[in-house]
Amino acid sequence: MTIIDGKKVSTYLKEKISLEVKQLKLEGKKTPHLAAILVGNDGASETYVAAKVKACAQVGFDSTLIRLDEQVSEQELLDKIQELNNNSQIDGFIVQLPLPKHISENKVIEHILPEKDVDGFHPVNVGRMTLNHPAYLPATPFGIIKLLESYDISTEGKNCVVIGRSHIVGSPVSILLGRNSYPGNCTVTLCHSKTADLKSHTLNADIIISAIGKPEFLKADMVKPGAVIIDVGITRVKSSETKSGYKLLGDVKFDEVAPKCSYITPVPGGVGPMTIASLLQNTLLASKETIYKKKTQAYCA
Amino acid sequence: MTIIDGKKVSTYLKEKISLEVKQLKLEGKKTPHLAAILVGNDGASETYVAAKVKACAQVGFDSTLIRLDEQVSEQELLDKIQELNNNSQIDGFIVQLPLPKHISENKVIEHILPEKDVDGFHPVNVGRMTLNHPAYLPATPFGIIKLLESYDISTEGKNCVVIGRSHIVGSPVSILLGRNSYPGNCTVTLCHSKTADLKSHTLNADIIISAIGKPEFLKADMVKPGAVIIDVGITRVKSSETKSGYKLLGDVKFDEVAPKCSYITPVPGGVGPMTIASLLQNTLLASKETIYKKKTQAYCA
Numbered sequence: 364m365t366i367i368d369g370k371k372v373s374t375y376l377k378e379k380i381s382l383e384v385k386q387l388k389l390e391g392k393k394t395p396h397l398a399a400i401l402v403g404n405d406g407a408s409e410t411y412v413a414a415k416v417k418a419c420a421q422v423g424f425d426s427t428l429i430r431l432d433e434q435v436s437e438q439e440l441l442d443k444i445q446e447l448n449n450n451s452q453i454d455g456f457i458v459q460l461p462l463p464k465h466i467s468e469n470k471v472i473e474h475i476l477p478e479k480d481v482d483g484f485h486p487v488n489v490g491r492m493t494l495n496h497p498a499y500l501p502a503t504p505f506g507i508i509k510l511l512e513s514y515d516i517s518t519e520g521k522n523c524v525v526i527g528r529s530h531i532v533g534s535p536v537s538i539l540l541g542r543n544s545y546p547g548n549c550t551v552t553l554c555h556s557k558t559a560d561l562k563s564h565t566l567n568a569d570i571i572i573s574a575i576g577k578p579e580f581l582k583a584d585m586v587k588p589g590a591v592i593i594d595v596g597i598t599r600v601k602s603s604e605t606k607s608g609y610k611l612l613g614d615v616k617f618d619e620v621a622p623k624c625s626y627i628t629p630v631p632g633g634v635g636p637m638t639i640a641s642l643l644q645n646t647l648l649a650s651k652e653t654i655y656k657k658k659t660q661a662y663c664a
Numbered sequence: 665m666t667i668i669d670g671k672k673v674s675t676y677l678k679e680k681i682s683l684e685v686k687q688l689k690l691e692g693k694k695t696p697h698l699a700a701i702l703v704g705n706d707g708a709s710e711t712y713v714a715a716k717v718k719a720c721a722q723v724g725f726d727s728t729l730i731r732l733d734e735q736v737s738e739q740e741l742l743d744k745i746q747e748l749n750n751n752s753q754i755d756g757f758i759v760q761l762p763l764p765k766h767i768s769e770n771k772v773i774e775h776i777l778p779e780k781d782v783d784g785f786h787p788v789n790v791g792r793m794t795l796n797h798p799a800y801l802p803a804t805p806f807g808i809i810k811l812l813e814s815y816d817i818s819t820e821g822k823n824c825v826v827i828g829r830s831h832i833v834g835s836p837v838s839i840l841l842g843r844n845s846y847p848g849n850c851t852v853t854l855c856h857s858k859t860a861d862l863k864s865h866t867l868n869a870d871i872i873i874s875a876i877g878k879p880e881f882l883k884a885d886m887v888k889p890g891a892v893i894i895d896v897g898i899t900r901v902k903s904s905e906t907k908s909g910y911k912l913l914g915d916v917k918f919d920e921v922a923p924k925c926s927y928i929t930p931v932p933g934g935v936g937p938m939t940i941a942s943l944l945q946n947t948l949l950a951s952k953e954t955i956y957k958k959k960t961q962a963y964c965a
Contacts, residue, residue, distance in 0.1 A: 469797060486791030493790050493839070494831050496770060520860040528842060530795050538794070538839070541829060541854045550865065552853040553842045559821040563868075564851065 364621055365514065367593075367628045369506070372513045373636040377422050380643050384423035387650075395650035396425040397481065397642070398447055398456035402440065402466070403433035408459045415457075418639045424646060427453070437466045441474050448476040455481030455499075455649040457642070478655035481645035484530075492535060495542050497654045499645045504536040506637025507572060507593055511546040516570075516591055516626060523549035524568035526561070526581075526614070532574040532595050540570075561585070578612035583619040592620060592627040595634050665922055666815065668894075668929045670807070673814045674937040678723050681944050685724035688951075696951035697726040698782065698943070699748055699757035703741065703767070704734035709760045716758075719940045725947060728754070738767045742775050749777040756782030756800075756950040758943070779956035782946035785831075793836060796843050798955045800946045805837040807938025808873060808894055812847040817871075817892055817927060824850035825869035827862070827882075827915070833875040833896050841871075862886070879913035884920040893921060893928040896935050 388394060397419050401412045412428065419426035429447075431440060440458075447456045456479055462468050472480075477487035483501040491498035500508070511518060523540050527533035533553065541551040552564050565571055565585045573581050574595035586592065596614030604610065613630030621627050628634055648654050689695060698720050702713045713729065720727035732741060741759075748757045757780055763769050773781075778788035784800040792799035801809070812819060824841050828834035834854065842852040853865050866872055866886045874882050875896035887893065897915030905911065914931030922928050929935055949955050 486788050489794050490787030490791030520858045548858040550859040557821045557849040558851040
């Protein structure tokens, strides 16, 4: 059994990006520049955005953090997005989710110019991904793909069960792994809350990707010996074992599942660290105009 | 066993659309107007486009057929598309596929304004469908959904196996049936040419949707008793039994599968007739601005 080391892979990816940035600078080209909009003061969001800004510095990107008040109107936020759309210095930007309830997330996401949508949430990027056209892939599915690739895990013709159909993880990763590519060419079954007899599906799976956020949900008796386990869940639960009084648990009951499988991602240190590397990668692609050749709206009509 | 009568359902849908058009006219509103661009003189394409134009007349739509020479340049076609994008009289339009090899289909599709893309092929519509936002659904998947709905076939929690991952049928119908809606909430497995042991999947399926274009591929021994069978394949094969010297065959060996299942679509007369009804429905939605509220490019940023 091999533990998939997401920290190591993400560090390697970041070093690669860092080298590319050095090369761009040597050639006198523009330094990639990521902006992030943070609305309000949610603790988790603060932590995530701070980590993204820090990662930019690590790889030599410029970054800009834009803070807006919790009470900002939807129109003010849309105006700010329009400003970033029009700012040629910004290669890509994100709006940290979730947003306050008075603001429509869909409206906000659709307002971001697809070529600057480095989170890969805009319908144009989702549609291009579904159609297997060049696109910014959403961070977590991209991270999962990269982990499978880094460990040279065979996927073609494998039965893959994805648990959870969120737009951020389950649905896109099911699409990516079913495509004609590597990693890909899996026979993917997308399971969710309405699935009957989940165990019959997971027991038939060569690869299981769990993304439901239920701590230790996936037990050993649900897993076929030799399966590859990708654990996307990360839930903070109270614990008397740690100083902080809490610990992070994945969707997988690690101690009993790990001995049965061929590869497994730990929580933390598995999929989690990959997401920021994915965001940096998309920003680099935006800066280099790899996906969208011209910074215009030509694809709209 | 019930044979799903696609002709009957599509006739009913067309009558419903026809009534809505009469009502629009009574209210003094604009008559829905579909345009079709046909490049070259491919026999099958001629037939399909002629059927679409005829169906427009049946339901009271205006229609415009634009014929371009086989040798038309890509730029000339894009210019024509731009003209239709800008023509407020045209609610929706399609470019009949396939196109001659010197023209990029992707480029052409991305050039159509999403709000006029009544084929549902533009990445914006595909992305919105994937994200469960309002969108024009592609014709065949839409037709399948409507058939399941018309026969009140239960889908929630059912195991659904889709065979074939084309962008036109297999991939979108797998997405639609996995969504949280009715029809939907299936546990969908998307099978394709790289799938190992297809039979193990189909034997476990409550609903099978076959869209691979291999005549009589799906045999009785691959089907669970009581399953629902949707046959999207339609292949013209030589036959000494018919006057014309050919017959149309589906992906399913109908005579041996039909007695085993609960519902089955025949070929012809099953999914086929639904596709034009879907196109008309999308055009009506475009005319009524149901999906895209304003005929602008605002969603592009």
